[in-house]
Amino acid sequence: MQSNAALQNRRMAAIPRGLANAFPVYPQRAENAEIWDIEGKRYIDFAGGIAVLNTGHRHPKVMAAVAAQLERFTHTAFQILPYEPYVELCEKLNALAPFKAPAKSLLLSTGAEAVENAVKIARAATGRPGVIAFSGGFHGRTTLTMALTGKVAPYKVKFGVAPPAIYHLPFPASSHGVSVSDTLKALETLFRADISPSDVAAIIIEPVQGEGGFLPAPTELLQTLRKTCDTHGIVLIADEVQTGFARTGKMFGIEHSGVEPDLVTVAKSLAGGFPLSGVIGRASIMDAAEPGGLGGTYAGSPVACAAALAVLDVIAGEGLLQRADIIGDEIRKSLQNIANNKNAVPIAAIRGPGAMIAFDILDRQGAPDAAATKRVIASALDEGLVLLSCGIHGNTIRVLNPLTISDAVLAEGLAKLEKALVAAHIE
Known part of the structure; x- marks a missing residue:
């Protein structure tokens, strides 16, 4: 029988250390919220492949849709021979778009690819170079998206100077001592000191920061950004790669604020574990790029499109928007009880909309405790629970x-x- 240790040794010899693994555990099979490793140990999955599996591992309807598509064809390249699943999926995404204007959609493969193309589209539509992002935000690991990401380690270490015309504002969070007023003052300073708003193509923001700590963007901030973008002709991009497709109790996280973005980037849970991403945007902006300026060899794979169409059916048919709220309430109630357990590591700041829940681990003085967090995650794995920090x-x-x-x-x-x-x- 294969062992996790033996496979980890092979992995270390064959794969660069820059690609890290959270755990040296190798799955053999998975169903819904459960995983069994190659040694037969069972785990409950509270990571979901980093928010990819809102519809669970191997949902029967998704697997059936994929199997049917595999009987037809696996690839033609949409730019060469287009196919109906791509068109149908874009039609459905356009109908779901969190804004009232007519929409068009572009399909790609990864979240970073979606963000890159959203920036390209915004630059084409405005004729401007600048992009404003936020500290703590995560938008990808490519050269451009790494620059947009608001965290140096581990994403930017050793990778050189970022591309020009990328700027960051502090993200408002009481735990970081930053208010919405502080952020807006920083925006005013940025416009005075570094770049004119007439040179800014886009402002990109996660409705709930993912890697940054599951911090919801305050509605006041989103409303002000919308007004700023309207005043100066700037494109507002909602990065919904992690928040999208029912995780927050809405199809898109920004719907909680009532603010309408211009472009929306999507990926992760769009296709139930198959690589697919996209940009949903106002048609007038999406059409700014010239023919041939957008696309990719594998972008919008027909197999992934078939999976995504099934995912959307599952979200609607199984009431996953409502289910997210029910699950979230149960998780919050459980965490509140745990917070009162004096025998447990101190936890605080239970937060997040729908089932996008997080909490902080603190020391006895109330300071962030990364060491205790690592112990909790290791103990959880021993218990048969997959967790992420x-x-x-x-x-x-x-x-x-x-x-x-x-x-x-x-x-x-x-x-x-x-x-x-x-x-x-x-103790």
């Missing part, structure tokens, strides 16, 4: 279980989480 201090634990998880498995996972928080406690 995030946040600028490395002390935030995020919960990203599939929205299709059963009540029983959710309760079991939350019990394992409490055991891990107790096991990691040091």
